[in-house]
Amino acid sequence: SQTIHQWPATLVQPVGSPLSLECTVEGTSNPNLYWYRQAAGRGLQLLFYSVGIGQISSEVPQNLSASRPQDRQFILSSKKLLLSDSGFYLCAWSGWEKTDTQYFGPGTRLTVL
Amino acid sequence: DQQVKQNSPSLSVQEGRISILNCDYTNSMFDYFLWYKKYPAEGPTFLISISSIKDKNEDGRFTVFLNKSAKHLSLHIVPSQPGDSAVYFCAAYSGTYKYIFGTGTRLKVLA
Numbered sequence: 001s002q003t004i005h006q007w008p009a010t011l012v013q014p015v016g017s018p019l020s021l022e023c024t025v026e027g028t029s030n031p032n033l034y035w036y037r038q039a040a041g042r043g044l045q046l047l048f049y050s051v052g053i054g055q056i057s058s059e060v061p062q063n064l065s066a067s068r069p070q071d072r073q074f075i076l077s078s079k080k081l082l083l084s085d086s087g088f089y090l091c092a093w094s095g096w097e098k099t100d101t102q103y104f105g106p107g108t109r110l111t112v113l
Numbered sequence: 114d115q116q117v118k119q120n121s122p123s124l125s126v127q128e129g130r131i132s133i134l135n136c137d138y139t140n141s142m143f144d145y146f147l148w149y150k151k152y153p154a155e156g157p158t159f160l161i162s163i164s165s166i167k168d169k170n171e172d173g174r175f176t177v178f179l180n181k182s183a184k185h186l187s188l189h190i191v192p193s194q195p196g197d198s199a200v201y202f203c204a205a206y207s208g209t210y211k212y213i214f215g216t217g218t219r220l221k222v223l224a
Contacts, residue, residue: 036214044157044202046214049210057210092156101162102212104149104156104159107155
């Protein structure tokens with residue numbers, strides 16, 4: 001069966017510090033990978049998605065970036081965090097068929113102070 | 114432009130009764146819809162989905178109805194249980210690898 005891992009679970013960072021969140025998927029090959037953010041009281045905002053190694057599509061211009069160094073690894077980064085980057089970050093994966101369900105990781109709570 | 118809308122931010126239902134969560138969409142090209150349940154500080158959990166070639170899909174206590182002419186789908190939970198209290202998101206597959214989510218409805222099932 002497939003599993004998706006995210007770490008860390010919680011993170012408190014000062015404004016201007018760097019960020020690296022990691023997501024890995026097990027039990028599947030060539031998944032589509034996604035990063036979402038849920039701000040307080042808001043819905044799920046798609047940040048990035050990737051359909052293959054080294055391929056990244058950005059949905060929202062911001063100071064965040066994503067990378068996919070391996071087939072089942074997806075990393076969300078920032079060189080300098082802003083207060084507005086606080087939120088709940090979710091990684092998700094889906095198969096390559098269009099009718100595949102998207103499955104989510106446990107999330108990372110990021111607080112920028 | 115909100116392509117998937119959940120107009121009710123919250124809903125309270127008595128235990129044992131039916132919960133009906135609604136979702137509207139604007140893009141007639143969406144052909145696959147999903148419902149997720151989310152507890153605080155956890156990732157969303159997939160509940161049930163429906164293809165646009167169907168108008169109903171049932172899984173235990175959960176049933177999703179799709180009305181393509183009205184561009185409307187709904188999730189019925191019968192009977193509602195206190196453990197069903199969570200935020201529910203509907204989502205539509207856009208056909209370009211992307212899933213478009215609504216803003217969620219917070220369901221509270223009262224014991």
